[in-house]
Amino acid sequence: MTALLRVEGVDKTFKRANKSSVEALRGINITVNEGEFVSIVGASGSGKSTLLRIIDGLLKPSGGDVFVDGKRVVAPGRDRAMVFQQDSLLPWKTVSENVGYGLTLAGRPKAETRKVAERFITMTGLAGFESHYPHQLSGGMRQRVNVARALAVDPRILLLDEPFAALDAQTREIMQTELLSIWQESRKTVLLITHQIDEAVFLSDRVIIFSARPGTVREEVKVDLPRPRTLEMKRTPEFVGLLDRIWKLIEEEVRSGLKDNQ
Amino acid sequence: MFDFLEQDTRLASALRILLSTVTVLALWQIVSLFVTNRLLLVPPADVAVSLVQEFWNGALWTNGVATVTAVVSSFLVSVVIGIAIGLALASSRLLSLTGGPVLSALNSVPIIALAPLFVAWLGLGFASKFVLVLMVAVFPVVVTTEAGLRAADKPLIEAARSFNATRWQIFTTVTFPYALPFIVSGIRVAWARALVGIVVAEFFGSFAGFGFAILSASQTFDTARVLGYVFMLGAMGLIGSVSFAALERRLAPWRQE
Secondary structure, three states, X not given: OOEEEEEEEEEEXXXXXXXXXXXXXXXXXXXXXXXXXXXXXXXXXXXXXXXXXHHHOOOOOXXXXXXXOOEEOXXXXXXXXXXXXXOOOOOOOOHHHHHOHHHHHOOOXXXXXXXXXXXXXXXXXXXXXXXXXXXXXXXXXXXXXXXXXXXXXXXXXXXXXXXXXXXXHHHHHHHHHHHHHHHHHHOOEEEEEEOOHHHHHHHOOXXXXXXXXXXXXXXXXXXXXXXXXXXXXXXXXHHHHHHHHHHHHHHHHHXXXXXXXX | OOHHHHOOOHHHHHHHHHHHHHHHHHHHHHHHHHOOOOOOOOOHHHHHHHHHHHHHOOHHXXXXXXXXXXXXXXXXXXXXXXXXXXXXXXXXXXXXXXXXXXXXXXXXXOHHHHHHHHHHHHOOOHHHHHHXXXXXXXXHHHHHHHHHHHHOOHHHHHHHHHOOOOHHHHHHHHHHHHHHHHXXXXXXXXXXXXXXXXXXXXXXXXXXXXXXXXXXXXHOOOHHHHHHHHHXXXXXXXXXXXXXXXXXHHHOHHHOO
């Protein structure tokens, strides 16, 4: 297996207006192999969303480098696509137009864009909703559009920023299984950010645990559960054992984070 | 029992307008039964008769052409200029910081009070009307254009950037569509202001127009004619307001829910 994504010694410090600065990330080293599904979990404030934005090219690191397929990342590129937490869909465009947005921006011909959009609309279970507008859809449906839009540009790596955080628990479980089947079908490399440990374990080949303030890689846990995975697996002793192990690793962080906020 | 009137259909909204018009006319008619001094108030029927007379003798047409050409042309130009200034202010922080206070100062000056000056500078007729209307109508468009462009959703812009959008593409696919309903609401206010502007301009210096007709009718104590022309202006205001509001809804259907 070859490393498709390499994060090498990435630091990020935000300068505030009052000259003070906040260290969000320190010395992050991560590799993600081609076709792998990797999750990053951590308490809030562990800088995991910041890291994802650096990998996508939306933010510049203060130090260190990100390489995708050997090329250094300096800006957003066609080899990466991001699925955002908030539904960042254009409210004045239909589902079909939103899914094709990345291709439209890339100047692809209309007919081709529509055809590609159609394929991913079907894959994400949105068939029949092509001409709906985002405000006519439920939260879960909107996140499907978000996923389809990212897949449509055919990226090497799919970056998911807490994509199901805003959904209710039942919808989230359904979306997790759907994401798995989409991943199996599209064979994309996926890097997922989440604060839901069970989500990370259920979906991933590897879970990377972040510590908070500044975010550092605390530990990496390999998930050896067989695939394809089903929701029933969430109740197996192996699964629960993994949850327990990861929870113990970040419990302390979460508790100290709670104290900070008081 | 009046549920059907609350529905969001074209028929229901037409019925609502009809209902409120009839109510106002009825009240007016009742009040004019008690106020019998015809210098103070005339019943709606007399106003209608007076308007029909104005139509047949051609005065309504002459005045209408004068008012409509001036107000519409000036309104359109102020929309274009207003959007242009709003774009400039939104795209440059420096310009917004330096030009903003000047604009809001100009906006708070009652420009209407300068009408006699405009007439002195530009003479009686089209030019002074055009400039006065422009001065009052341009500001709401400037303000809402700048505000709308600055209001654009940050996550939407981030998503566009993530998909490699250029600055121009971010403007055309995110910022501008987002600002459009704001701009249209500014245009709606501008139209109402333009109508006030045109009447005042015509009061102070013109030979034709609804404002001119209202002034000359009131000087001959022809209350029916005064109200007839006021009715025409009201109708113009209403048509503009209803159509711009409809345009706003069409451009931003997601805001309703």
